[in-house]
Amino acid sequence: MSFLENYTKKIDDGLKEINLPEKPNNLYDPLRYFFTLGGKRIRPILTLLAAEKFTAKDSKIDALDAALAVEIFHNFSLVHDDIMDEAPVRRGKATVHTKWDSNIAILSGDVMLVKAYQYLNSYPSEISKKLIDVFNKTAIEVCEGQQMDMDFEKRLSVEQDEYLKMIRLKTSVLLGCALQLGAIVGGADLKAQNDLYQFGLNMGVAFQIQDDLLDLYGDSALVGKQVGGDIIANKNTLLMIIARQESNEKQLSSLEVLLKKVDNNKKIEGIITLFELLNVKEKCQDLMNNFYKKAEMHLQEIELKNEQSGLWALTSLLKKRSY
């Protein structure tokens, strides 16, 4: 990802240079900790790439603050989600609520969210107003998506449409937002803003579907997770939703039996066999490819396919994750 290194460094440096007070330590140490945990910084890089496309050569406006707002918001949502999901590990390190406690994680997450608005409000007032409008809408959608995800965990089955709506809200709108913020800073018109937003939104949905596919069909060495983890955890992934949808009554009841199996290897094997019978993998791939296609269609509205272009290069990198 060498062409991305400069962008990643710009974000990492920007995060390091955020001027945080020393005290109260229990409020600000978690921010210092979390901002340096690393991460791919895909979202703020999208902001920088989008802005670059439109910013006039002699412009003094820098998209870094908008990009940092996006990354800080993303970190806010991770810190709060990790409490809700009781996740012990994030980016290979202890989560904030594990390293400190839940109260500290709630409050330092809150401060992060406010910090994001400080960066958004650093532009000339007309630009800041537009940025904050898009950001507000997105932030609310992300909360809605997280709530839907939590609600789904308590349900036995979920419909395909609901599931797609949930991943759109929980993760994809932020990619669209990241791009639109960059476009606004760069001075793009509404049509271009919308194409970039739709590009990000559809890329995001495709990417999440790919995650579901990779969990079962990915190369565990490359994916870095146990193969079939979602099946072991009885998660309602798109694969499982399609399987239920395509099953007849007999297949449905054998799926229920498989889901209750204690031997994880036998559980995964049995479910893979059923998925093959129902063409689940292909159907899931078709759906994913449709979203990738829509994304590329919108990107094409902004610029023709060009290997040298950052946004096209990033798209093909994201698509190429092997499974």
Added chain:
Amino acid sequence: MSFLENYTKKIDDGLKEINLPEKPNNLYDPLRYFFTLGGKRIRPILTLLAAEKFTAKDSKIDALDAALAVEIFHNFSLVHDDIMDEAPVRRGKATVHTKWDSNIAILSGDVMLVKAYQYLNSYPSEISKKLIDVFNKTAIEVCEGQQMDMDFEKRLSVEQDEYLKMIRLKTSVLLGCALQLGAIVGGADLKAQNDLYQFGLNMGVAFQIQDDLLDLYGDSALVGKQVGGDIIANKNTLLMIIARQESNEKQLSSLEVLLKKVDNNKKIEGIITLFELLNVKEKCQDLMNNFYKKAEMHLQEIELKNEQSGLWALTSLLKKRSY
């Protein structure tokens, strides 16, 4: 408080008219619930009163959105604080995390915070930018104050300066902010904005000190709480901080003995006797009166004392709580 009724109604109606989506219920029901729990609406009323003072007669700008932002932010901080403090009851009703659960309280609090920014961003861009700048600074300070408060609970003793800083950040800056936002919407100059901010800030500190006094010396029927509740809970109030400060070694150790007493009546009686010996009540009242005086000095910069003026009338109402 009859002159306030119109203002309270304006805020209550404004909160009722907020257009919230039906779903996800678990995200939005807590907002609907909390917004109609009532409350004195002091903060948003300050915004309305401040704006009124400066708004030109023919102006179409309405301070209601800024006032709602302040009240929604206040509600956000209550919902999150209640989780952290494990408080079961708020305004006589179950807290959000008790009625639903902590995860839902975290997330619906987050949505409230974003909603506050939607209202702040509803003005012409130059005004919104100024509002959001003041609001961001305040929101961060409120988080710092809450963290200090949580840190203090784990400490045996707290210095007077730290305590005053904590109450300034946790509660008083929001009163100052509420007034300044109103002043900005009304078009006040920086000097007037600052005087109103300082008026609110000092009023807020005085008010918090008065709370500590009322807990022990208030008329329980009027205060609506058990007398001496802070002493029973071994809270570091300003009374206790002054007592430690004024005690000699012998008095300090008898204070420690009293604090460990199991019989609450004897504990309160003994501590009241010690407080009398050390003139704690008078010293605390002196401090409080200094803050009230400073507040009134700043208000006087804006307008001479006038019984008919909303801000003066509100001040005297707040001061009059009996103890």
